[in-house]
Amino acid sequence: MSAHTEHSHAHGGPAVYTANLIGLLILTGITVGASRIDFGPANTVIALSIATVKAVLVGLFFMHLKWDKSVNAIIALAGFLFLGIFLMFDLIDLNNRRDPLPRNTPVLAAPTAVPESMNPLTTPAPKPWVAPAKPVGEAEGEHEGH
């Protein structure tokens, strides 16, 4: 732990902050703009990349990581890193699952199988959102309201 002289005013300052704010607002505009154009699956990537740039700007300037002791930045990065690990391994699993399918008709669908509705232990209360449908036109009309 080396001696460290001042932490009071060696960095930052209103000008930097204001510039950072303007940058962030511009990036917000760009995200919205980019989402209007169809890049296919790349849209999500673009949106998240811009968000990450914004997050980095917030971290570096508003949160002073640029000037702070590096240990704080390391802690912050560790948070994101381990979140990334969590997500990555989950995706390794989910994207590679290949369940075997029964060659026969599945037992569950066979006529002689226990109808789910007869088994109160395992049958949920009727699913609330499967209510009688409204006239289709009405539902769609509402949907288009956006």
Added chain:
Amino acid sequence: MEHSFIDYITGQAMLPPRGSEFAGEVDLVFIGIYWLSIILFLAITIPTVYFAWRYKFKAGRVTPHQTHNTTLEIMWSVGPLIICVGLFFWGLDGWMKYAVAPGDSMEVVVTGKQWLWQFEYPDGSRTVNDLHVPINKPVKLTMTSEDVLHDLFVPDMRVKVDVIPGRYSMIWFTPNVLGPHTFTCAEYCGKDHSGMKGTLTVESDADFAKFMATGGTEWEEYRDRNDWAGWGKLQYERKGCNSCHSVDGTSSKGPTWKGLFSKNESFTDGSTGIADAKYLEQSMLQPNAKVVKGFEPIMPTFQGLLRNHEIKGLQAYIESLK
């Protein structure tokens, strides 16, 4: 399953009997790691005990100031690393076999539910808690669950896999030892988790064919003896009736069968009726048509699961329980 003392030392006795070739391969890895562990265990325990004895406190003894030794550190990091890489591939090798079933396997579709196992054979016939397979032919169990997680575990075959609602999972094996093998549920699934077990019977091709045709090799014996009640008792155990019905008068999930026959039964809809043979059959095939008062309508239908002679046996068995 008597084991000699030597078997306990070599680790053989730790394992159940082997029912398939795959079991042998798993055992080899198991015994391999077992011996490796014994060696490493001794490599730790002997110095521990020896040092504690050899360097026991003596006033005035001066201890050397040994702080570290990089060569040693590297040795005992890299050595285990190499062993571990080896073990990983050894385990992977066996697992690859487990993960892929041969294309010509006989497929049995398995449904787990609280708390019984249901097996459906290629011809569509079914059994409960009672799986029959021919010897020396690969068998593939494609499984799903109707409620919570279960796990079909056949210790003698060294295989198990979780059974998941809404998904299918698979285990396979090629049994090579005739006779009964126990299977159990190995994923916690509630109250009767520990009761969710049954028997895997490995049979000769001829016996298996007979089983498919008649519901069991024993059928001819019972038929010849004209022992309908005995045949029914067998079904009571095999088809899982015993998980809900007692025969000694105690009531569990379902009403007891003791004294059931020709009893005047009252139902939840207020009606009453005599429990005659016809009623009993209806109770098995459409259990929810008439629900006995004081019980939940939880009994699954056995339509398609019971052959006629099995129903007849059960009727006779219930009749015999006075």
Added chain:
Amino acid sequence: MSTTTPELHTHGGHEEGHNPYHQHHFATMEQQFDTAKIGIWSFLATEVLMFGGLFVGYGISQGKYPAEFVEAHAHLDWMMGALNTIVLLVSSWTMVMAVDAAKTNQRAKLKMYLLFTIACAFIFLIVKYFEYEHKWHEDLMPFKYYGTGETGIRPGDLMPGSHGYATFFSFYFMMTGLHGFHIIVGIVLLAWLYVKAGRDRFSSAYYTPVDLVGLYWHIVDMIWIYLFPLYYLIS
């Protein structure tokens, strides 16, 4: 700290000449400040991971129901989302200006910026309120309440076995709800700072609370930066 001699500060008593905020177990104010920083950053890391669990859940559900998610997101008003993004970004700026003011002994400015920040927080919540209310009226409720009101069923849910819509709105409400909760906590903290600033408690010698609340406020902003495109702009 190696620059400090052990005898320099030995007891927790508030001896003359010492900063009254100096706690007894720290040798110097600087050490105390750095310690607080490490503490708050560790806390922020836990926030990242806690929200992270929800983000992972969202991502996986989106992978499962891509079509429903895109369709459902059309029920969110991106203008409202963008408005709130701007509000939060501005509030981050006012917050950092407040920290700067505290650091440079500008008490009046500090109070003003704190007030601005609180105002932004309220604007954010008001906008959110209108959004939630709109969802309520449209029956776009989370969990099992989805579509249970008068307006009835959403078209997508007629697909058998698909709960994509309900899932989308479940996550929407859980994540924005948790985020909104953080905003409310932030308001309380900011108000507390405002009161203390009124009593002239902060100066270049001691502004740790302002700095820490500021960092907290920025992480809340940062989380919104991700929420905005994930909910309002997917396609």
Added chain:
Amino acid sequence: MEPVLHSAPQVGHHPAPGKHYLNENTSLWDWITTVDHKRIGLMYLVGSLFFFMIGGLLALLLRLVLLTPQHTLFGITVDAEGYNRLFTLHGAIMVFLFIIPSIPGSLTNFVLPLMLGAKDVAFPKLNLASFYIYVVGAIMAVSSIYFGAIDTGWTFYTPYSSSSSSTSVAMMTMSVFVLGFSSILTGLNFVATVHKLRAPGMGWFDMPLFVWGMYSTAVIQILATPVLAITLVLLAIEKTFHIGIFDPKYGGDPVLFQHFFWFYSHPAVYIMILPGMAIISELIPTFSKKTIFGYRAIAYSSVSLALVSFIVWGHHMFVAGQSQLATVVFSALTFLVAIPSGVKVFNWLTTMYKGNIVLASPMLYALAFLILFAIGGLTGIFLGTLSTDIHLTDTYFVVAHFHYVMMGSTVTAFIGGLHYWWPKMTGRMYNEKLAKIAAVLWFIGFNATFLPQFIMGSQGMPRRYYNYLDQFQPFHAFSTFGSWIIGFSLFMTLAYLLASLRKPCDAPDDPWGGSTLEWRTSSPPITHNFHDQPVLEREPYDYRPGQSGRETH
């Protein structure tokens, strides 16, 4: 100890003679509002030992149920549901209320600042807050029994927990959520303390290894626990409002729950073992009167265990329906944890080589740790290997494995550490002869209880079983008898430790000839820990003549 005025302003930091943290300001109010890390440590100690006792008694009961397959002995009438509640409560109490909070909350809280030469932890009020959060969580956990006692197993697997099981699941999960925050705050406090409150002259590599171990633990607490917290909230919401994330009935994925759960709970097993290893790294050099061998190797292995522990969680899910690729990757990564564990073990052994070994009771526990951890760790290798895990998973082999590591290793280290620091914490020496007997009984009882479980497990006895096949009866019976020996030894330990409190303070400042800073203050320490700010002049564990200062025994 005659009464001394303590209301008078103290001169400097020197308390009146005869005054220490225990007898200064002793009103109840002073205790419950204390921010002194030593007092908070003691309160944590009482709390976690209490739950150890409860969890242990539940274990004795469940062993009794398993004595015979018919459960008829002594007229016990525990039915299957009761049994399921028993092992769930046993597991949950032991994990969440005892082993995770115990070493960090009690021993570490007490000694870590002392070892660093600090006056307190970085955030004393936060420290008190974590204790009270722990209390609230504990009360919630206990009250869940009232709501129908949870029966899901400590792993809360969906969809059983989210649909079939009793309503108390929500209560229990919220309790674990609260306990998680307590754990996070403790960890956060230690991280800040270690970074910033080291004594002048103490660099990172001058810290005692205990501190390194606890620092690594704290990193896991901070980075893993939040995910558990949000997982349990999701589970509670799933159960009450049906989100559709974990329960297939609502379109969720039960295996995803297992990912969420084990992302925390695998690192959590290192939250359990790293403190144990940390204690052993103190005991072995102190009682071998020899410098620790491979200081840096041990320090780095603590940190790398903490980091690697985050990427192996899938080994709990080899048969759970995760993709084959994930299974293979997780198995490969699992083997990585064996290496730093081995490094530690071998360095400890080398430390004993040519030492001058005092077989005092803490050292006996340390030796027991080495042997039991070897067994526990090596059986982990059986489980990490793909083909053998398929057979062994969800059997008593796993039960035996984790009792060897959690109880055989961590609890052994905990009890060893408790004996080691007991004189410092209370100012009293306990009866050493009884302590040695108890340690030997513990070792015998432990192996008698859990060695047979390895055999049962490999023979195919599934875990969480109320009924079992007759063929396992002898093993179960043996295991049950063993558990009585454990119980006896632990109650004996409790008894002589409590008995020592009735004597006046008689412990010397440094009864064991320890080399770390906590031995340089009085026993028990004064309220502000040290009379003068200690300054580190030599590396830790230096036992060269003329360095260690004191001659012992």
